[in-house]
Amino acid sequence: MISYELSEEQKIVRSTMSEFANTVLRPETRRLDDNSKIDDGVLSALWATEIIQSQADADGEGRSPVTNAIILEELAAADASLALAVASSMGFVQAIADQGSAKQRELLKAFAGPKFQAAAIAMMEPSFSFDVSKISAKASKAGDEYVLSGKKAYVPLASSCSHFLVIAESDGAADAFIVPRDAAGVKVEAPKGTLGLRALELAEVSFDGVKVPASMRLGEGNGADIQKIVDSARVGLASIMAGLSRGVLEYVVPYTKERIVHGTPLAQKQKVAFDIADMKIDIDAMRWMNWKAAWELESKLPATRTAQLAYTYASQQTMQIADNGLQAFGGHGFVKAHPIEMWYRNARSLSVLEGVAGV
Amino acid sequence: MISYELSEEQKIVRSTMSEFANTVLRPETRRLDDNSKIDDGVLSALWATEIIQSQADADGEGRSPVTNAIILEELAAADASLALAVASSMGFVQAIADQGSAKQRELLKAFAGPKFQAAAIAMMEPSFSFDVSKISAKASKAGDEYVLSGKKAYVPLASSCSHFLVIAESDGAADAFIVPRDAAGVKVEAPKGTLGLRALELAEVSFDGVKVPASMRLGEGNGADIQKIVDSARVGLASIMAGLSRGVLEYVVPYTKERIVHGTPLAQKQKVAFDIADMKIDIDAMRWMNWKAAWELESKLPATRTAQLAYTYASQQTMQIADNGLQAFGGHGFVKAHPIEMWYRNARSLSVLEGVAGV
């Protein structure tokens, strides 16, 4: 029975997150980008929202991909980097909660506590030919262990992570391995300077003959469904892009109404007004696509197609929205006095980071 | 030394063709589309321009791809079907003039006369997977002959053609064969009803074990350079698309200036004015791309890249121009009282007909 009705709880979560994002996160966003770092205070504030903790309960009843899509949109409307900081840990926790063995799920207890704790899925690789369907990292079975080798890249907050969920090819198929950051052979590089999402400290992590006990192969015996992880990541990223796009629209509207050009407000120029209408249309459409894909994940239905379509649409339209938003500001869009230039960078970055999030 | 200067002769040809196209061709265009046929009077008038005859002289000095690009644009600004009727025979004549042996070039004498004479390159095939790089028709050598088998499609004026230049795969590479229409095993089907360019009577031609003497293999001993034929066809089609686009713009301008909506002329709405500006920009850009590719062909330089880019750009932008042109007319764009709906059909048709033209 088709419905777009949020539950009472979801309505509360949405307004709480919106309030939090606007008052606590938004004022920090330029500073974090300038410093290329999320400082402890902001991380603690994020953690105190208990978004991650709520994913980590053992019976899985507390988790709702739809609710998570809503949360990520709200956070990203204020700051996409911080939303992705959450989505990254969320992806890790969710993958294990959904697909982990009982023993593996025990690890999640560490995420239920009051102290900030990061972890990430290590999917992408430092190659211009990288594609989620072509993983180069290898895990070969040797007795009761897997030996893991390869290089992963663009891992959010890598140096703060306690664990990585490393996607590697094993026996001809992609598989996932839970690897503590301090395992022998794991090396976290210094963060790379990146176009956007600078505060996330995206870094390379190399795995050099890392020994992983078979019990830490996600799902143990039968291995994991990596496509589910990718699907969830795509929906997570798409939700963040919807939020970023909304942030742009909400910033463009008052500016273009106030700015007078040739005697009329910029917003009364058809070009600008049509761009604004298209932003609104596309942002809403992104949201419904995200909800639909998230609902399929939540209902344990195959979600690969809808997740791909949601991600594709969000990637394409978010770039366009950030681009048109910048254009509406003219020269003021190019300078750092306004956040638009940062959103332009973040928009392009989000749409190529397949695999680092989750709902 | 870069120059955009037309020769005096080119300037005269351009204005003559423009005059001819507007006064003789344009008034016929709706009638021909309705009847799905170019009648003899119009064909004779086209022939009397001596465009084709001028391609057919034996020494090749009379031919200029740049001039031909100019001619095709002018004709197509009035009627793309008629422009393609010319470009189709032109492609045939040019391929033989450029690449044919002395004996093969003798055939062109028939095209120098005063009586209308059609011929066409038979490149495309009736398959949804067709691509110019994947030809299914086969020619196998048997002694002093080739045996040709396969089905070709969308051959312009097929039933009026005296000859076809059939592109077929032979010994692992594409090759071209001159085949008289009345050769045994050649069968011209009844014209297909098509979306656009209806007057061209596009038809399938099947070749069922047709025996072609080796002397009618284009270029004889070493065979022909099929890519050159494709390059020339792409530039020819791109020139026709530039013309079609110009026709749209020239029709849209007066209409949108005269049509009053909410108290102002439609053309004063930014959306419409910006579309018109973009049409103008893209049409000019197409023309320069076409000239550059045609100049490379004329200079015997490799033209594959520029021809592809000219064709790609023209295909993409012409569809958009016809689409936006139709939109500017609103409901009037959808009815046959205006030619816009026909141009919308022709725009989409031209951009998928790779291989049926030449400059």
Add this chain to the structure above:
Amino acid sequence: MVDFSLTEGDQRFLDLIQEEYELGRKFAREVDREAEHKPPVVKTLHPALEGKPDPYELLHESDEGTSGHIMVDALMHMVSAKDLDMRPEGLGFGSMVLEDFGTDEQKAKFGHLRLAIGLTEPGAGSDPGNMASTWRYDAATDEYVLNGEKVFISAINKLDGAVTLLRGVPDEQGRRVFSSFIITKDMKGFHEMQQFQKLGMHQFDIAGFTMDDIRVPAINRLEADFGRTMSRFNHNRPLVAAGALGLCRSMLDFTKAKLAEGGIEVDYARGVKARSAAEDKIIRMEALWEAAWGTVMEVKWKQTQLGTTSLGYRTEASMAKAIGGKAARQITQGCLELLGPEGLSEDYLAEKWFRDARIADIYEGAGEIQRILVARDVLGYKKGELN
């Protein structure tokens, strides 16, 4: 709870309509070729449907076990292309205006009539300010006298008459008041015009009529001014988008099937760098299709919550129409590009769908008008501040 599942009831209706559309598809080419030159073929039930219930009528009778008739109606439009009008026209747009705003007396008198809506005029396009048709009150006979011309009217040929929106001759203050009237074809002074010859939608009648001193009594005047008459658009616009999406669904499915025959299959799992150009294009077109689907269903859900005559979902209705119109253009253009030359042939319906779809971004308010309506809402502008 956010939910995207179809009930068994929903699915039954979708199957029914899909079956009906597929029956029609066999006759689609013939009707496309001839409908413009012959009088409309299907004024009565098409023989192929003999004995089959009208799924829309069934739905109207009971939506029990479904997501609700407003939602299912939209879903049915999106199932696949409707290539043929196989049933006598149901209640027209004008009948719905009567239903929404007529008095009980008017409904009793005119409720049996199937009425089109007459809005657009040849020189006015979407601009009501340019309307030249008039009504005036003749106190001598207590009648209203109607004059003018209306065009681009859906199915007028198949209906009994129309609700037409006219401007009064100037009153004492010089104002020209909008008012709607019920007129029928049998009235003196009503002249039906010939069908338009058009790009596509040949199966779908679009024509016009002139009013030459038509005289009607007061009961034919509806208490539906400009705003009220137009409000019915909020229900209809998403359905126009939905119909376009149904057509695009057929186009996409056809294209995918034909490309698959040549070995090009769509894999939704891989990233962009592992795809063919055709695959990437299909994924982008399907993404746009899904975007429009979500938008249509959201406004239909909202309409379900608020009631059809509410103005509370009108911006969403414009959004659905705008994205549906855009999808119709881009998807049909894109699929024909992928299908290559063979797609041009009348041997298949693809080229027909390309022609049919183009009206979607024009009628019931062109994309430009929808964007103005959306932008006004987002920007908090009134009419006059943004046109």
Add this chain to the structure above:
Amino acid sequence: MVDFSLTEGDQRFLDLIQEEYELGRKFAREVDREAEHKPPVVKTLHPALEGKPDPYELLHESDEGTSGHIMVDALMHMVSAKDLDMRPEGLGFGSMVLEDFGTDEQKAKFGHLRLAIGLTEPGAGSDPGNMASTWRYDAATDEYVLNGEKVFISAINKLDGAVTLLRGVPDEQGRRVFSSFIITKDMKGFHEMQQFQKLGMHQFDIAGFTMDDIRVPAINRLEADFGRTMSRFNHNRPLVAAGALGLCRSMLDFTKAKLAEGGIEVDYARGVKARSAAEDKIIRMEALWEAAWGTVMEVKWKQTQLGTTSLGYRTEASMAKAIGGKAARQITQGCLELLGPEGLSEDYLAEKWFRDARIADIYEGAGEIQRILVARDVLGYKKGELN
């Protein structure tokens, strides 16, 4: 005769500038990181260029054996990205206005100065009607008194002063007459502002200045009204487009090379159905690049025929700027998409080119303004009829 060949002379200049740009590329990342936070590094000749002649100066001295200095200048801009200002700034835009419209006396007095152009104001954007800066004549001292603020000025930090366009205080008829004045940094009341912190183009100074009762004699006033001052844009706009295309050239070449390493090569011979998604995207981006190249070269050819101060090529100049700006946005966005996550890294210049390119559709008249100018010409509208 239509001709697209490069002469040997042309090629020599292209090689020279390419060599210079490649030298600069080594320092590009460092300058990008630091230029915003430190005073501009390269006020004088960069050591890497020690002893190397300035190709633009060489061209200025003699264009013999080339396609002409106007054409070659444009070609040089399109060769590849200019990542670094490695030479002291040449004559600025303001100096060109002086050259075009100054009297002999003014040229003699000010010709040695390197002058920027001061047009834009913080609240006015591209709209001269909103200019708040003023000039007034003080009869007592026979001086002009200048006040106001100008922003977004290229290279003002490196130049000696500016030509600035101001509006007079209202005269007897209430008119506010535009006039241009030469001002220098050493004047009392001239205050240079800090560099803007910006998205990209860190190597490129953009700042502003305020005028606080600057007093200048009559000789500093140029006979260049609004129209004449702006006419210089016709020369410059295509060059801005050309610079953006140079940057896009580097971006495309880099992308093609990196994809080729992973086995994705562009084949221009095949049709669309035989391509990968990446290949198709590159072909479309290169097509746009060629479209813009042809447009830039056509206007530069026309400028060569008509002379730089002619108004006969201004629509073409706007067309070049519009398509160049569009290409800059689409190509840099598209290439970064194809490069995937690795393209985000500061280990390569791709992400810098993405940031740098975005200004191309904004400065020297945003794409919107260019389209208005083009549309006015095509439609035969005057200012005021289309804004």
